[in-house]
Structure formats: C-alpha cells, structure tokens
Amino acid sequence: MTTKPMLAAPMPPDIAPIENVPLRVQVADRLRSAILSGRLRPGTGLVETALAEQMNVSRAPIREAIQILENDGLVETIAYKGKRVKPLTAREVAETYSLREVFEVMAVRRILENGAPLDLLREHCDAMTEAAEADDFEALVAADEAFHHALIMLADHDLLLASWKNLYLRIHQIMALRNRDEHNLTEVAGNHPPIVQALADGDADRAVKLISDHTRILAAFDPATIAQDL
Amino acid sequence: MTTKPMLAAPMPPDIAPIENVPLRVQVADRLRSAILSGRLRPGTGLVETALAEQMNVSRAPIREAIQILENDGLVETIAYKGKRVKPLTAREVAETYSLREVFEVMAVRRILENGAPLDLLREHCDAMTEAAEADDFEALVAADEAFHHALIMLADHDLLLASWKNLYLRIHQIMALRNRDEHNLTEVAGNHPPIVQALADGDADRAVKLISDHTRILAAFDPATIAQDL
DNA sequence: CACTTATGGATTGTCGACATTACACAACAG
DNA sequence: CTGTTGTGTAATGTCGACAATCCATAAGTG
Incomplete structure (x- = not known):
C-alpha cells in the first residue's frame, strides 16, 4: 500500500537543491526584467525568431515566455x-x-480587523529613512516596495x-521609465511612518486616508514622460 | 489568378467576416467553458496528449491554451x-x-463621482425580477452578471x-458547482433595485453598504459543497 | 497618372519527433 | 518483513521544419 510514500528520511538528501527551471521561465524572467528595468521600452517589437537565436x-x-508576459499584461x-x-x-x-490605492486600502482595513503585527513595517520604514538620508534612490525604491509588499502580506x-x-x-515599469528627479526622496520616506502609527493606533480612517494620499502623490506624473502611442 | 471576386465597392467584400481565431484560443475557449460550467471539476487532470488527440x-x-487558462487562474x-x-x-x-466586493465598491464610488447614466442598470434589474418571478435560475444568473458587468463598465x-x-x-465556476437551491431567487433579484436607487440619490454610503451586503450574501456558502483538496 | 492586382518577404501558427524528468512498481538485500 | 535500489512508463519540456497569414512594394491596366 503505497498510497502516500512516507519517507523515513524527511530530509532532502541532495546537496544541490537545483530547482529545475524550465527554459520558458528563464526566458520570461529575462524579458520581464528587461521590460521592468526600462531597457525594453513600451512599443518595442518582440520577434520570436530573433529572440530565439539571441538566447540560443x-x-x-x-x-510560451512571451505568453507569460502577456498574462502579466x-x-x-x-x-x-x-x-x-x-x-x-x-x-x-x-x-x-x-487600483493600487484600492488594494492598499483593502489591506489596511484587513490588517486592522485581524490585528497583524507591525514590526516588519517599522523595519522597512527605517530602511527607507536611511535610504532617503543617503540620497540612495535604488535603495529607497527597494525599501518602498518591501514596505508595501509587507503591507499586502499582512x-x-x-x-x-x-x-x-x-x-x-x-508600477515597477512606470518608475523605471520615470525621471527619478520627479521624486522627493525625503517626502516619500516620510509618508510611511504615519501610516504605521495610524495602524498602531487602530485608527482606520486616518490610516486609509494616509495610504490613499500617499498613493495619489506617487500617481502624480508627467504623462509625456512615459506615455507612448506606439 | 485569384478567384477572389473583384468588387468595386470599398466595402469589406467578404460576406463572412470570419475572424481568424487561432487554434489555441478555440481550445482555450472550449476548456474554459467546460471548467466554468462545472463539467471539468476542480482537481481534474489535464493531459496534453489526450486533449490533443481528442480535439485533433x-x-x-x-x-498554449492551457497556459492561457493558467493565466486565468x-x-x-x-x-x-x-x-x-x-x-x-x-x-x-x-x-x-x-475581492469582488472591493471591486464593486470601487465601481460604485467612481460611478457617483463621474455621474454615469443608470438606465442600463435599471433594465437589468427588471430582467432579474422577471427571471425571479418565472423561477428561471439560468436567466437570473445571466441578468445578474449583466447587471454587475454594467456596473463595472460604468x-x-x-x-x-x-x-x-x-x-x-x-465566480462563474463557483456558482456552477453550487447547488442552485442555496439561492433565494427573489431575494437576490430584490437586492439590486435599492442599489440603483441609492446611486440615483447620490448616496455613496448607502450604495456602498448595499453592494457590500449583497456580495457578502452571495459569498455565504457551504464550503463542503465545492471545496476540494484534490 | 490613378487605381487595381500580383508578388515577395517577414512573422506568427501549427505540427510531429525527440529529450528530460518524475513517479510507481518490481526486484532484491538485510 | 522492512527498507533500498533499479527500471519502466507516462507525462511534460524542447526542438526544427513547414504552413498560413499579413504587409509593403512593385507590376500592370484603364
């Protein structure tokens, strides 16, 4: 009866946990990275044969990789x-x-309902403050994403x-295409701690308003910077 | 020598504007339909070779079709x-x-901000009422979807x-797997007109509360009916 | 010259065959 | 009988070649 193979050795014995990543995923990751970094700008044509030869x-x-990216939109x-x-x-x-605003507002409401711990958020806030003081744009973007990711996960x-x-x-793509000068690093970093505080206070209305305002500030942009008809 | 009829008229000459649908899309549509109708229940294995032979x-x-469905989740x-x-x-x-609740609340808020016309919603309400009176489950489901679709489009x-x-x-899939007896047709149909009325009155809070309650009623279900670990 | 009609090239769409992987079961050793 | 090892089979992963389609451009016609 080997309905469920109960293994006596629960350990993965292989020293090399080499995840076998299908080629389509590798290709998709490379292309996605290129798009999100702005190296492949909107409107750029993707020719299968050329990419195939290029990546061997x-x-x-x-x-299939392109279809994955199509699914990603x-x-x-x-x-x-x-x-x-x-x-x-x-x-x-x-x-x-x-839409991001709606998602984050939903997350805030759920966090307050479920009483999730806020330590993670505070850590990311600190990281953002440091990055802003060091005028490190990349680090701030990373910390910002980490903060919002944590918010959603909570x-x-x-x-x-x-x-x-x-x-x-x-969002990634948009930020990569933007001119970083558009952002005031200290202001962006400073937006976050009050959100955490409102969460800690259990003040739903204030938390929602803060997260909404924060998202809307980020949304402010110069359409000509990135919008392209072709 | 093309046998194509030469037409002086600049009109699209073909009587049959046969959209050339790729096979993957046809296959995806068939499979999706089967899944959404409940004919292919959750957990059912999809073997490429078998499907390929079956559909010739x-x-x-x-x-590629399966990947499309994967993108659909x-x-x-x-x-x-x-x-x-x-x-x-x-x-x-x-x-x-x-999540659907959040989406529909967002739609309600935007409709009130933009002042979209509500005629379409009223029509679908009437259709639902008729379906409920005739005890026609399929028609009610269709009208319900039309209503909410219109709501989102507005x-x-x-x-x-x-x-x-x-x-x-x-949602489609879930409803197909459910026992229709779980629904009280008249109640479901009756939930909608007040929403339209609240929209007409410009009463955001009431509209939001009504749409939330409505969604939550639909969400009430017996997990054992559909949930499957395999 | 204006307009229609072929034609060529480039790109995606589809196919059948082979390679790779994972699981199940049998064979075997202790 | 228990645990381990080998092998087979079935499924997905990858490949190269051919077919279908569209677009641009050239050729032809009044």
Whole structure:
C-alpha cells in the first residue's frame, strides 16, 4: 500500500537543491526584467525568431515566455503581425495607481480587523529613512516596495497578494521609465511612518486616508514622460 | 489568378467576416467553458496528449491554451508532473468574493463621482425580477452578471474591468458547482433595485453598504459543497 | 497618372519527433 | 518483513521544419 510514500528520511538528501527551471521561465524572467528595468521600452517589437537565436533556444520556449508576459499584461500580441511591449498610455498609468490605492486600502482595513503585527513595517520604514538620508534612490525604491509588499502580506489574503504583485509589475515599469528627479526622496520616506502609527493606533480612517494620499502623490506624473502611442 | 471576386465597392467584400481565431484560443475557449460550467471539476487532470488527440490538434496549441487558462487562474501546472483544474479551497472562494466586493465598491464610488447614466442598470434589474418571478435560475444568473458587468463598465476603468472579468471567471465556476437551491431567487433579484436607487440619490454610503451586503450574501456558502483538496 | 492586382518577404501558427524528468512498481538485500 | 535500489512508463519540456497569414512594394491596366 503505497498510497502516500512516507519517507523515513524527511530530509532532502541532495546537496544541490537545483530547482529545475524550465527554459520558458528563464526566458520570461529575462524579458520581464528587461521590460521592468526600462531597457525594453513600451512599443518595442518582440520577434520570436530573433529572440530565439539571441538566447540560443528554440522558438517554443520563447513563445510560451512571451505568453507569460502577456498574462502579466506587459506584452501584447497581434495575430500574424507581431508582438510588442505593451504601450503605456497616460490613462493606464492613472488606472494602475488608482487600483493600487484600492488594494492598499483593502489591506489596511484587513490588517486592522485581524490585528497583524507591525514590526516588519517599522523595519522597512527605517530602511527607507536611511535610504532617503543617503540620497540612495535604488535603495529607497527597494525599501518602498518591501514596505508595501509587507503591507499586502499582512492582510493575509492570497488573492489580493497575487493581484497586487501583478499590478506592481507595471508600477515597477512606470518608475523605471520615470525621471527619478520627479521624486522627493525625503517626502516619500516620510509618508510611511504615519501610516504605521495610524495602524498602531487602530485608527482606520486616518490610516486609509494616509495610504490613499500617499498613493495619489506617487500617481502624480508627467504623462509625456512615459506615455507612448506606439 | 485569384478567384477572389473583384468588387468595386470599398466595402469589406467578404460576406463572412470570419475572424481568424487561432487554434489555441478555440481550445482555450472550449476548456474554459467546460471548467466554468462545472463539467471539468476542480482537481481534474489535464493531459496534453489526450486533449490533443481528442480535439485533433497538435500539442502546441493545447499547451498554449492551457497556459492561457493558467493565466486565468483556472488551471495550475506542476512541472513534469501534470496539469489540472485548480482545486477550489474554501479560503479561495471567500477571498474571491471579498475581492469582488472591493471591486464593486470601487465601481460604485467612481460611478457617483463621474455621474454615469443608470438606465442600463435599471433594465437589468427588471430582467432579474422577471427571471425571479418565472423561477428561471439560468436567466437570473445571466441578468445578474449583466447587471454587475454594467456596473463595472460604468465605472469607466479598463483595468478594473479586466480584473473584474478575470475574477468573475471564478465566480462563474463557483456558482456552477453550487447547488442552485442555496439561492433565494427573489431575494437576490430584490437586492439590486435599492442599489440603483441609492446611486440615483447620490448616496455613496448607502450604495456602498448595499453592494457590500449583497456580495457578502452571495459569498455565504457551504464550503463542503465545492471545496476540494484534490 | 490613378487605381487595381500580383508578388515577395517577414512573422506568427501549427505540427510531429525527440529529450528530460518524475513517479510507481518490481526486484532484491538485510 | 522492512527498507533500498533499479527500471519502466507516462507525462511534460524542447526542438526544427513547414504552413498560413499579413504587409509593403512593385507590376500592370484603364
């Protein structure tokens, strides 16, 4: 009866836990990284054969990788015509941020209902403050993402987390395409501690208002900077 | 020598504007329909070779179709192991409805801000009432979806619409797996007109509360009915 | 010259075959 | 009988080649 193979040795004996990553995933990761970093700008055409030769793989993994990115909403396909990095319109940018606001407000409400611990958030706040003082843009962006990621995770809602992650891909892309001068680092960093404080106080209305305002500040942008029709 | 009829008229000459639908899309549509109708229950394994032979196509379109469904969140893949219709846990069902609530609340708020016309909503309300009086479950479900779809569309937010559509796929699936006896048709139908009225009155708080309550009523379910670990 | 009609090239769509991996079961040793 | 090891099978992963489609451009016609 080997319905469930109970292993006497519960350890993974392999020294090398080499996760066997399918090629399509590797390709998708590389392409996604290129898009999110802004190296592959919106509107750039993605030709399967060229990518296949460039990465020394067959077209099949390339196709599937591109489809993954399409699912992420980063690429769009026109049948028999071509595939390209999805153009970013000003409207899409605005919608992305407004949806993010709704997600984060939902997270705040759930955190207050469930009474999640706030230590993580405080840590990320400190990291942001340090980054702002050092005028380190990359570090601040990383800490900011960590903060909001933690915020969503504390909401304990897998579907919300997945949706937020997907949405945040575009946030990443947008920020990469932006001019960093648009951001006031100290102001961005300073926005966060009050949110944590409001959460600690259990003040839902204040926390919601703070997180909303914070998101809206980030959403303020110059459409001409990134919006492209092609 | 093309046999194509030469037409002086600049009109689209083909009587049949046969949209050339890729096989992967046709396959994806068929599979999605089967899943959403409950014919393919959660946990069911999807074997590429079997499906390929069954539908008389190669494995490539099948693979890509399954990946589309994976993007829809209806299928999950375990590398080198197999693919199956994603099992529905009680938690996922609850999360699906709670996220839907957030989406619809967002739509209500935007509708009130933008002052969208409400005629469409009233029409769908009437259709639901008729369906409830005729005890026609299918018609009520259709009218209900039309109502909520219209609600989201009136919010004039493409990203919200896309997210809602994706989420509603699972709602479809859940409803198909449910016992229809769980629903009180007249009650469900009766929930909607007050929402429209609140919108017409411009009463944001009341509209939000009504839509929230309505969603939560729908979310009430017996986990054992649909939840499956395998 | 204006307008229609071929034609060529480039790109995606589909196919069948082979490679790789993981699990289950049998064979075997203690 | 218990635990380990080998082997087979079934599934996905990857590949190269061919077909279908669209677009741009050139050729032809009044």
